[in-house]
Amino acid sequence: MSLTIPVAQMPHASDMTLPAYATPGSAGMDLHAALTADTTIHPGTHAHIPTGIAIALPAGYEAQVRPRSGLAAKHGVTVLNAPGTIDSDYRGEIGVLLVNLGPQPHTVARGDRIAQLVFAPVLNAVWWPVAEVSGAAATDRGDGGFGSTD
Numbered sequence: 136m137s138l139t140i141p142v143a144q145m146p147h148a149s150d151m152t153l154p155a156y157a158t159p160g161s162a163g164m165d166l167h168a169a170l171t172a173d174t175t176i177h178p179g180t181h182a183h184i185p186t187g188i189a190i191a192l193p194a195g196y197e198a199q200v201r202p203r204s205g206l207a208a209k210h211g212v213t214v215l216n217a218p219g220t221i222d223s224d225y226r227g228e229i230g231v232l233l234v235n236l237g238p239q240p241h242t243v244a245r246g247d248r249i250a251q252l253v254f255a256p257v258l259n260a261v262w263w264p265v266a267e268v269s270g271a272a273a274t275d276r277g278d279g280g281f282g283s284t285d
């Protein structure tokens with residue numbers, strides 16, 4: 136299933152290539168760092184990395200900013216708020232909050248692939264207020280949580 140999404144490049148990224156799927160089966164488009172200067176993320180700290188694009192998602196969809204596993208495995212660098220949520224009514228530049236959980240400083244340069252963007256449909260829930268949810272839909276689990284099946 137494909138979705139056509141308006142995308143605009145910010146002035147500081149007009150020479151960059153748009154995010155793209157790395158392979159025909161990739162779930163996410165790689166997002167690139169639209170930095171004007173290298174940014175070093177020191178261990179235990181995070182940085183807001185611009186991607187140079189703004190999008191206009193149709194109502195009923197979201198985009199998720201997810202980590203790249205290669206970056207995490209090699210450098211301990213991941214997305215701080217993973218998965219970041221891009222709302223359908225957001226029109227600003229997409230940013231990526233990268234956190235360095237590794238032992239070494241990590242430098243991000245312009246054009247580096249820093250995260251991936253996955254598009255997904257969103258279900259809009261409507262509350263149906265009831266006195267007790269177990270009355271509305273009883274289950275074997277009931278209110279057992281947090282390891283209750285251990």
Ligand SMILES: O=c1ccn([C@H]2C[C@H](O)[C@@H](COP(=O)(O)OP(=O)(O)OP(=O)(O)O)O2)c(=O)[nH]1
Nearest residue numbers: 200216218219220221222225228229230231232
């Ligand atoms: O990784 C992210 C997460 C969010 N956003 C943008 C798009 C999103 O639609 C907006 C708001 O994000 P979110 O709802 O997660 O932020 P909030 O902390 O709840 O703030 P707000 O009060 O702006 O909703 O910020 C990004 O660019 N990157």
